Amino acid sequence: MSLVYFLFAQTLLFAIPLMIVALGGMFSERSGVVNLALEGIMIIGGFSGIFFMHYMQQNDIMHGMPLLFCALLVSAIAGLLFSLLHAFAAINLRADQTISGTALNLMAPAIGIFIAKAVQDGVQNISFTNEFRITKVPVLGDIPVLGDLLFKNCYVTTFLAIGILLLSGYFLLKTKTGLHIRACGENPQAADAAGISVYKTRYLGVILSGVLGGMGGLIYIIPISTEFTCSVDGYGFLALAVLIFGNYSPWRIAFAAFFFGFTKTLAYTYNSVPFLAAMKLSDTVYKLIPYIATLILLSFTSKNSAAPKADGIPYDKSQR
């Protein structure tokens, strides 16, 4: 049983940031703006959050949970501001969204490393102390099975992420603004005719992707490292894959993120799973599984892809 808990905890470490970032991307794409910049947004978010954390810990200003939430806020704001660059190019200037997204991805790590080196006298990595692991949640941790699964050795960000998932689903599918977002992604001309401001709605979509992407960057970094190198190891691109694999729908994105997280977990923990270790396969085989499985699954599911019809097409009022 302890093996199951261990695998589950590992899966969460991979799946949670993927899910949050993919949900962010979902808002952007459902409003009609392709957001290739998720990787860059994650890096900027992670950089700002970690930088803030580093400063606060070094000078003993803030610790523990308050620090975590403040850092998350900093990450969210940084991601928001950075995504505005993409929104401005994609919405106001009707730029090619693939290109402006790529530009942001190019800039993000460079900006982070440049600032880090400038402030820390040429040192690129920003160190921080992970003091946010909760060994056991009182009361809830005592529940059999579920307590061990979710409420021991956990991060508060996991619960935050589940909250974000529920809120995102409700917001996109059940509220009026959510309907507006979906309308702008499917048929912006009709949405405009119905009195919805396509520009404002798309801005909202991109900004949400910035907020969630920025937070996702920080959430990804905290448990896996003690210093930030201005890289999120391609997780922004993987989140994009999860988004498309999840067919642009919140619940399926959550499922896709967990599927991907689990297969990735196996690649790094197969030695502790008795029957996998017994097969004596090269670790490359296990590392390949998440990518190849995604490719195979995508080839079965893509025929009925529910990509928003106006995704990536700049809105031109004169074409109404």
Place this chain on the structure above:
Amino acid sequence: MKNKVGFFQKDSTRSVISSLIAIAIGLLVGFIIMLISQPDNALQGISILLTGGFRDGMSSLGNVLYLAVPVMMTGLSVAFAYKMGEFNIGVPGQYVVGAFVGLYVGIKWTFLPNSIAWLVAILLGGIAGAIWAFVPGILKAKCNVNVVISGIMMNYVGLLLVIQGVKSWLYESTGAQSQVISGARAIPNAGLDVIFPDSSANFGFIIACLLCVLAWVIMNKTTFGYELKATGFNKDAAKYAGMNETKNIILALVLAGFFAGCGGAIAYLGGTGKALQISEVLPAEGFNGIPVALLGLSNPIGCIFASLFIAYVNVGGSFVQNIFPIEIVDIITGVIVYFASFTLFIKLMFARRDAKREAKREAEELKARGGEQS
């Protein structure tokens, strides 16, 4: 016909000007960032950055040529697919697979004489890249899988397999990396070492330029190239005109992959001691092809100039390193690409207007011809 040529000339000037504006803004932003971080050194920094490619005379210039080759090829790969309307983000994977196959053939196939080993290695590297791009191509054509996603997946699959391959067949334990190509079996210098002494320039640069020209010919002088661009402009219209979209998508991506694969092989067969790493990081040359393609306006010849520019600024950046972090170069590149995305839109507007006019003219011509036949 006469005024058609004139129009295209005007369009190309327009493209170059829009790219130059983006470059100017990028450099300006770079300068402003330098001013903010170290006001006293900013002027010196930007001047070193701009003249770095000539700093040590022909040697620096030779290194510009050497550094330009990988990004020229990956840029060409992205540009070629982009003309078709597909974003080949799988280029790092195609590049690294091409590099591995090229290196393997160059080192291990000792039955090949030194004189042709490098050529065979480059070609097989290109074919490996083509195979790698074939997967996203066929998945798109047959199963409608988004090329961006399958490309990203193939990047990681390629990277992981190459790492395994290096560990199994090409491992050099002292450096914890792959073996390197020996000078005798490397791409010949072809006199470039005389023109550019003390630099890494080799015949690979000429091959890369020739491949760009080849791509230009395919794109502009063949039926396939015409169909490719037509599909890029308007998929539905091209399909209606009887063009085989499935075939074109696959072929465009396969050719794009071939170029990227050749680029990988050329980069590692230069005899400069460049080795494949075993860390799970995608090669930067792959992603850096994207700005080259965009800056070169998806034109194969444009890619030559764009890659030279990027390499030039990078050589400059290496000299500026002791004053400013070298990342300033990446920031400038990013800003340039960001602004290039606006100008491309303006050009697209013109292109759309022209295409409409062209279509109208062609329709009238067709009508007149149809009248004659009946």
